[in-house]
Amino acid sequence: MGAARGAAPSTSDQERAEVLRWAIVVNRGQPEAQTSELLAWAESQSGLAAPVVVEVDQAACDRSPRRDRAAAAMLRWIQRVEGHGPAGHAGEASRAASSAAVNVPHPDDAADAGLAALGTLRLDVLVDLTEDGCAQRLCSAARLGVLAVWYCGACRPGSDAAHGFWEVWRRDDTVQIEIRQVVDGSQSVLRQLRTTTQGGYALNRAVLLARAQRALRRLLREVAEHGRWMAATDLMPNAQLQRGAPCVTLQLAYLARRAWQAGQRMLNRYVMRRRPDWAVRVVEGDWRGACLGQARRLPTPPNRFLADPFVVSRDGQSVVFVEEFDRARARGHIAAYDVSSPGGGKLGDVIVEPFHMSFPFVFEYESKLYMCPEIAQSRELRIYECSDFPLGWKLHSTPLRDIEAADPMILPWDGRWWLLLSLDGDEVGDQCTELHAYYADDPLSGQWVAHRGNPLIVDSTRGRNGGLLRAGERLFRVGQRQAMGVYGRACGIYAIDTLTESDFQERHVARVDPAFLRGACGVHHMHSDGRFTVFDLVELRSAVPARVRRALRRVRAAP
Structure with missing residues (x-):
């Protein structure tokens, strides 16, 4: 697969990384699993020195009102009820994973004492995992902050912070967190992470913290290899509303709404029998200027x-190559449809394997056609050669x-071949967030x-x-936009x-929304060869007869 970022450094890099001294700052007795995970990861990193665990006395500075403490306790209870609660204690993790531990008073009580205790360690980096972000007031104790x-918009790394709660409550499409560097009181954004809002607060929070954990690891590896922070790219303004932890009343309302949503899901699944129905549509002409609302629908076989x-x-x-999903087998394969004439239909199945297949990306190399479909279920990346167009x-x-690898594309760019794909790099069950790239001189060499x-x-x-679009020599990548529950x-469309x-x-x-067709609730793919433009749409359809659906709606609307 080649040398990925974070691989074993060279000898010169190791010598530089050995002088990188870092510490993890936590509250004493803090119940946070991410602390122990970071310590366990550090043990396997030859490019980093063993971390020092700095435990800050939290009890001496806990002046929060009783109602705030009650709200924080209830948040932790919701996390446990939803199955993603805090586990373990930072102090126990530090004793298990590191023999170096330093106790310091809270900076609000005795900042000079804390700085003096840390100054003797000659640290390069402090990683703030405290519940109130107090480590930032100790930034002068580390060379790189x-x-x-x-x-x-605020430092909220700890277990009591309501990571992801407000996005679930407002049903926002995405939730964003940032990794910032604090040096001499000034801040700079090193990484922005934006992920799809999950259905529940606890799961949303767990996904966010897992992504933050991986981002911290990547940044620590970078500074160990290069001796400095890598410049941040592709940053966007942070327009999030600054909100604290939700009050107890709002959390009770959240639990009530979750129960109502569970009932709605059961009704839709077992009574209304609603399910997403994806379909492919075709319109003549290039993608630039194409009228998507006038596209015709490809005929879809029953139960697919x-x-x-x-x-x-x-x-x-x-010919249009598509993923044809068989509902009875719960598996997709690659099929071909003729679009040369309005009456064209299915030509036949192209590739059928004993695992799920989708995204039949086709590219040309040395006058031959090749296909690189998604077969993530098999944990492989395969290339198929066309022997007899279009079915062979x-x-x-x-x-x-x-x-x-999810939705891989192989394309030429500036004398090289590039492989763009999505991976679940943070191991949170999400293949829709991280885009990775690989390059080679020959796309078939491996x-x-x-x-x-x-x-x-x-x-x-x-x-x-x-999908992939072209305009002359220019390439445009189509990127899917996920939303909460959709x-x-x-x-x-990105140039x-x-x-x-x-x-x-x-x-x-450009952005393509499904508003051009009544009843559509999603569109996530587009491709064009200049003669035809193809895309897919999803609608929510019910297997229940219309008469019964109308009667059920009247029952639900009754007081």
């Missing part, structure tokens, strides 16, 4: 749906193994080298591929400006 997690279309015109025939395809090679900046994007509004709400071994830049040029 403090790394801290910021949420809603179509998605992820790619159109290829060859030898006077235009055979396995050519398996360039990558032990990888769950000698793919990881981009130095991986992941290039950590953003659920564009981190997963949704996969593929919309898609954005690729820079793609090198160490840099990646793209510009947002």
